[in-house]
Amino acid sequence: MTFQMERRGISDRALDIADRVERFVRDQVVPLEPQARNSAHGPSEALSDRLKDMARAEGLMTPHILDDGDHLSQRETAAVLIRSGLSPLGPLALHVCAPDEGNMFLLGKVASPELKDRFLSRMTRGEIRSAFFMTEPAQEGGAGSDPSMMQTTCAPDGNHWVINGRKTFITGAEGAGMGIIMAKAEEGACMFLVDLPDPAIRIDRVLDTIDSSMPGGHAEITIDNLRLPADQMLGEAGEGFKYAQVRLAPARLSHCMRWLGACIRAQEIAVDYVNRRHAFGKPLIDHEGVGFMLAENAMDLKQAELMVYWCADALDSGSQGSVESSMAKVAVSEALMRVADRCVQCMGGQGVTGDSVVEQVFREVRAFRIYDGPTEVHKWSLAKKIKRGWKDANPA
Structure with missing residues (x-):
């Protein structure tokens, strides 16, 4: 049995894009996977540039963003991004x-x-990478899962703003061409766009982390008297958290889409291995201890896919998506962790070597359970909403 990806309710245009993406990733990107393991801090810029050139040649750069600048629906985007994730290098190639x-x-x-003309156009063409500067060092009491703890400050100075602070886990800061910085002013949180590199933004170190799929890795940053023109603020002062919410729910869901694709691929590799490998007189698949794990994977993968499309439909219907994306983030990340772990277990020694991408998928998905909010934070947030709903239904 092979995994049949959802096609219902998705336009022919989106399905055509998704099918092209899948062929591109399987035929052209997968053969380059061994080259991506040379650095603990993600693929090299040279490999990244090569992958993007390949995607451009196929007309697949940022394939979910259409020629007129419009986006596919979230449901259609899911069909594309799941397929992009069939290789850890796929999302990088497709930007x-x-x-x-x-x-x-x-x-x-x-x-x-x-x-948009200054920053977004270069991004959609894949000419530059970007970084999002929000998380701050925990040892300094900064913002992590609780953004209200933000300590990075911004203050007006004439027609400029001056930003100071420390950030950490800033994905892709090294090598990025632009960044979005969150800081707090008297009015509340603010967001700014900045060209990178900038001498006022110093990379103190790139962290050694369990994952290695993102170029530039995850950096600790010092922002020292960064001066930005007022017109590089997104919206108005004090609206930063509102804009963060615009980004947050779809971004969480996109993570689910991409890593679902990676675990579908891990399952394919594990299934192939246990059908070819023999032990104790028969293929491994015929041993219940192995076969049952793959059966459980098939169920977890399908449930994760259904959760992705359920959340996508909620966003497409106009919901802000905070509840749905929290549920999806928890359910999908936990399910995919089980899938990746079983794939490693089924493959035995082969599952923990770099000879197969399964080992990397396991590491990446383990980090995914933390990134964009740990499972426990999302459960706590959902529990608060459940309590509030009960109180609203049972006023004193």
Whole structure:
């Protein structure tokens, strides 16, 4: 049995894009996977540039963003991004990986025409990567899962703003061409766009993390008296958290889409392995301990896919999506962790070597359970909403 990806309710145009993406990833990107394991901090810029050139040649750069600048629906985007994730290099090649995909979505929704022309157009063409500067060092009491703890400050100075602070886990900052910085002013949180590199933004170190799929890795940053023109602020002062919400729910869901694709591929590899490998007189698949794990994977993968499309439909219907995306983030990340773990287990020693991409998928999905909000934070948030709903239904 092979995994049949959802096609219902998706336009022929989107399905054509999705099918082209799948062929491109399987035929052209997958053979380059061994080259991506040379750095603990993600694929090299040279490999990234090569992959993007390949995608351009196929007319697949940012394939979910149409020629007129409009986006596919979230349901249609799911069909495309799931297939992009069939290789950890796929989202990079197609320029739909984090944080770029979320940043492009945000700028497309809220940036002024001038900022779109200056920043967004270069991103959609894949000419530059981007970074999103929000998380701060925990040891310094900064913002992590609780953005209200933000300590990075911004203050007006004539027709400029001056920003100071520290950031951490800033994905892709090294090598990025632009960034979105969150800081707090007297009015509340603010967002700014900045060209990178900038001498006022110093990369102190690139962290050694369990994952290795994103170019530039995850950096610790010091922002020292960064001066930006007032017209590089997104919207108005104090609206930063509102704009973060615009970005947050779709970005969480995009993570689910991409890593679902990766685990579908891991399942394919594991299934092929256990059908070819023999032990104790028969193929591994015929041992219940192995076969049952793959059966459980098939169920987890399908349930994760259904959760992705359920959340996508909610966003397409106009919901802000905070509840739905929290549910999807928890359900999908936990299901995919089980899938990746079982794939490793089924493959035994082969599953923990770099000879197969399954080992990398396991590492990446383990990090995914934390990135964009740990499972426990989302459960806590959902529990608060459940309590509030009960109180609303049972007033004192």
